[in-house]
Amino acid sequence: MELTANIPNLESMSECSIKPYDSIYLGMPYCWEYEGNLIAGGDDLSSAIELLHVMGKNAYVSTFAVPRNKDLKRVFRAIDLAAEMSDGIEANNLGVMRYVTKEYPDMKVIAGGLANVYTASTAELLYSIGVSRIVPAYELSIEDIEKIKETGVEVEVVVHGKVPVGIGHECFLKKFSSAVGKECPKICREEMFFRSEDLVLKPFGHATLSGKDICMYEHIDKLKFADAFRIEAVTERIGYRERIGRIYRNLIERGFSRSDFEELRSISENGFANGYYFNKAGQIYIPG
Amino acid sequence: MKFVGLRGYSRYSDTKSLSLDEINNLEDVAVTLNRVRDGDEIVEVCRKIKHEHVILNELYAIASVSKSKKVTVSVGMNATNNLDLEFYRELGAHAVVIPPELNYEVESFQKKGLKIEVFGRAFVEMFYKGRCQLSAYASGKSVKKSGVCNMECAKKWDVVYSGKKICETDFKPELTVYDVQADYVKHETRQIKGEGVIENGADSKHSQS
Numbered sequence: 480m481e482l483t484a485n486i487p488n489l490e491s492m493s494e495c496s497i498k499p500y501d502s503i504y505l506g507m508p509y510c511w512e513y514e515g516n517l518i519a520g521g522d523d524l525s526s527a528i529e530l531l532h533v534m535g536k537n538a539y540v541s542t543f544a545v546p547r548n549k550d551l552k553r554v555f556r557a558i559d560l561a562a563e564m565s566d567g568i569e570a571n572n573l574g575v576m577r578y579v580t581k582e583y584p585d586m587k588v589i590a591g592g593l594a595n596v597y598t599a600s601t602a603e604l605l606y607s608i609g610v611s612r613i614v615p616a617y618e619l620s621i622e623d624i625e626k627i628k629e630t631g632v633e634v635e636v637v638v639h640g641k642v643p644v645g646i647g648h649e650c651f652l653k654k655f656s657s658a659v660g661k662e663c664p665k666i667c668r669e670e671m672f673f674r675s676e677d678l679v680l681k682p683f684g685h686a687t688l689s690g691k692d693i694c695m696y697e698h699i700d701k702l703k704f705a706d707a708f709r710i711e712a713v714t715e716r717i718g719y720r721e722r723i724g725r726i727y728r729n730l731i732e733r734g735f736s737r738s739d740f741e742e743l744r745s746i747s748e749n750g751f752a753n754g755y756y757f758n759k760a761g762q763i764y765i766p767g
Numbered sequence: 768m769k770f771v772g773l774r775g776y777s778r779y780s781d782t783k784s785l786s787l788d789e790i791n792n793l794e795d796v797a798v799t800l801n802r803v804r805d806g807d808e809i810v811e812v813c814r815k816i817k818h819e820h821v822i823l824n825e826l827y828a829i830a831s832v833s834k835s836k837k838v839t840v841s842v843g844m845n846a847t848n849n850l851d852l853e854f855y856r857e858l859g860a861h862a863v864v865i866p867p868e869l870n871y872e873v874e875s876f877q878k879k880g881l882k883i884e885v886f887g888r889a890f891v892e893m894f895y896k897g898r899c900q901l902s903a904y905a906s907g908k909s910v911k912k913s914g915v916c917n918m919e920c921a922k923k924w925d926v927v928y929s930g931k932k933i934c935e936t937d938f939k940p941e942l943t944v945y946d947v948q949a950d951y952v953k954h955e956t957r958q959i960k961g962e963g964v965i966e967n968g969a970d971s972k973h974s975q976s
Binding site for chain 1: 803804805806807825826827828830843844845846847848849850851852853854857866868869872875876892893894895897898899900901903904905906907909911912919922923924925926927928929933934936
């Protein structure tokens, strides 16, 4: 089982934070302006890929999730470099995905969770044009994901972390910059949440994430048909990636540990949810 | 041109959409099937629709149905750039709907034989149309899967920064009217009546909107 996580910038790439993982997705797909964003240009991306390879890890490169025409030059730049140096390219935009499979047919192409892959028939079509791995739409149940896996494509599922509940045209953090007294890009250095009764959301760039951590620690056996487990950590604070990764590495290699599970609970500031895996509202948590 | 939703297959309420028989008794309509269903099922249903123009939301169905009908790629597919257009052209689509948020840059889209459809009047929402799972997250009611939205976005939300509440907000959909030109200009009326209206050209004298 391949354990993966995502890292937005070089600053977040400590050896400890990478160690538990087999593969790392590089870059912040929700916001170009994020400080040090590895996919926004500059030399950091090649340094990051080299660093991962020295550590014996796979380096996958994420691409901006909702590219408009004005963004394509920057997207192409990151893809060109990724095609030369990395082990795979993740795209959440179907046009970008098709561009990579055409221009770089030998490249491993991963359809991200925001690519809206809801059906086995969509998965089959993408597989036929060269997409080798799919992160199914977050909204799918385990049964729906198993159908996608049956097409032969590799499947990666999120086992822990905050997943997007939507992606839009604007950054909601920026909308509140005068109330906060901080401008972009400093405003996302500290966390913002939207709260309404028991519902919590975390705005971040163009995406808005589940405020609760999706946690499948207690149900991991139900996802064993997948090829890779992802820890969604791209918007998280220092230390999160390392601690969560260590706990899931232990789970894969040694099995369930009550103390590890309690540690997971202590890390999660807004509690757990199972996402949509059990065909319930995404914010509900069903204990194992 | 008018477009109508097929009951069980279109996003938003089944009480406003029409049955297959009702649709096949109409003249000159385009049929919307923009709820998530497996591609084979959509292809099969499209075979039973007598009309030549459908609006689809699933990749395999877009490719397959395009061989026999005019297919408009729904706004739910979230085409935001020329690479998206290139892909849908390759799949054989007739037209692609651009999100209303991108109306101001519609001239940057390279059509190359593909038709562009825009919203002349739209409810601009918290997220791009087709990219919202908030209702499913909050209440299990899924727009994509079952065509039902619980409108969580319209709630009052506390904005909490660095642990402190700084203000309240909501994200109610805003009805927005645009001065925009494209091959098709759609006037979204879904929350007002059961049928939407597409006019052929923004300045058409025959507009029914």
